[in-house]
Ligand SMILES: NC(=O)C1=CN([C@@H]2O[C@H](COP(=O)(O)OP(=O)(O)OC[C@H]3O[C@@H](n4cnc5c(N)ncnc54)[C@H](O)[C@@H]3O)[C@@H](O)[C@H]2O)[C@H](O)CC1
């Protein structure tokens with residue numbers, strides 16, 4: 495799914511309006527989508543306090559108030575009486591609202607903090623039109639609303655957030671439990687500093703002009719199931735193990751054998767035809783007994799000392815590798831002559847960063863840093879928006895694919911495109927999750943998925959397995975090894 499900027503969404507609105515629907519009817523459609531969602535998710539015993547601004551976000555709020563009232567919900571509407579220059583469509587909806595005697599319209603200042611479980615706040619103060627920090631009465635009311643423990647639903651965007659960038663320093667932002675947003679994810683929903691204000695996000699389709707959307711250029715995308723279903727290649731019958739490629743996982747060191755075992759098992763579970771593990775001798779018994787389908791190639795006693803190059807194989811290197819001096823040398827030697835596809839993770843990235851050897855990363859390689867590893871490789875940035883910009887520059891400069899692991903992992907391609915992944919959950923924030931991802935990616939690339947597609951599919955599959963784990967075991971109890979056991983369920987889900 496494309497992510498458009500606030501400016502592009504505004505243009506998309508106009509294009510949609512140009513194709514026959516009037517702007518007031520588009521607002522009606524957007525508001526109806528919200529009212530229907532609320533009706534499906536809340537009981538009529540709930541009372542809604544609807545806070546409305548003076549722009550079209552406020553207009554949505556007025557229309558939602560009317561619609562909820564018509565659905566038998568109890569509603570109260572709050573406006574900023576100092577700011578009465580309403581947009582044309584907000585004015586029309588406010589007028590309609592005033593004709594309903596059962597709805598009270600009050601000033602922001604008359605709201606006092608309450609603790610009623612049956613009350614829900616709707617924030618329709620500002621949407622994507624916000625162009626400066628909140629101040630005055632709108633800042634005051636958001637601060638007050640944030641102090642209440644009652645549930646909050648933001649319409650389109652939590653008031654105070656910009657659609658496409660970080661908020662200003664010390665800005666006030668509504669902390670929502672739900673964000674009902676129209677048609678598109680906004681970039682700010684997907685970054686940790688801003689996304690934490692959104693709560694659960696529901697994207698509501700309002701039929702904006704599809705031709706305009708198709709023609710609009712963007713470098714930002716959300717990985718949705720449509721993309722995945724286009725990428726996924728069901729396993730063909732009449733094939734043999736050679737058809738599904740050769741994956742070689744390289745890593746493990748004395749006391750860190752689990753990491754490379756998890757990568758190996760993940761590569762196997764993702765469908766690799768032939769899977770090898772290059773690890774030190776001390777890992778032999780563990781790997782052979784825990785991953786009998788994989789073949790073991792020893793290198794060194796306690797630490798990897800040499801990395802052999804096997805023809806026509808895809809390498810995944812780094813999990814549990816350690817940073818012993820002999821391992822570092824082996825990595826440099828290997829990278830100097832290796833020419834095929836490769837996934838570089840964990841200690842392999844740290845070794846390259848610490849020795850200033852980033853230039854050894856081959857073109858078309860996939861690197862999978864978490865924010866700290868990324869910083870070691872490419873330097874410090876002020877925030878996650880800047881980090882992603884730096885990642886785009888580096889992916890282009892080095893012609894590599896970067897999978898930046900975070901709450902919403904992002905796949906960054908050499909042509910500067912960013913694909914945000916929205917599967918996965920905080921239960922995956924545990925040592926070992928990354929090792930599973932490395933195995934998945936290596937396996938997909940060895941099965942001849944194009945590298946960019948393998949990255950997108952791999953990030954999504956990893957997160958989806960995590961979501962299945964959270965459902966079954968809880969975010970607390972789920973383990974990276976459980977992720978491996980759920981890879982099969984994800985493939986079954988895709989092929990059903
Ligand atoms: N396609 C869609 O997604 C649709 C969205 N709709 C809704 O419309 C809003 C956007 O409406 P807009 O009138 O452009 O902007 P806002 O209501 O967000 O803001 C109003 C207005 O306020 C001024 N302003 C900006 N920042 C501040 C500030 N800090 N303090 C005071 N005033 C401020 C500025 O002039 C803004 O223009 C979208 O989010 C949806 O909710 C449509 O209803 C249907 C289609």
Ligand SMILES: [K+]
Pocket residue numbers: 551617618619620621648649650651652653
């Ligand atoms: K809002």
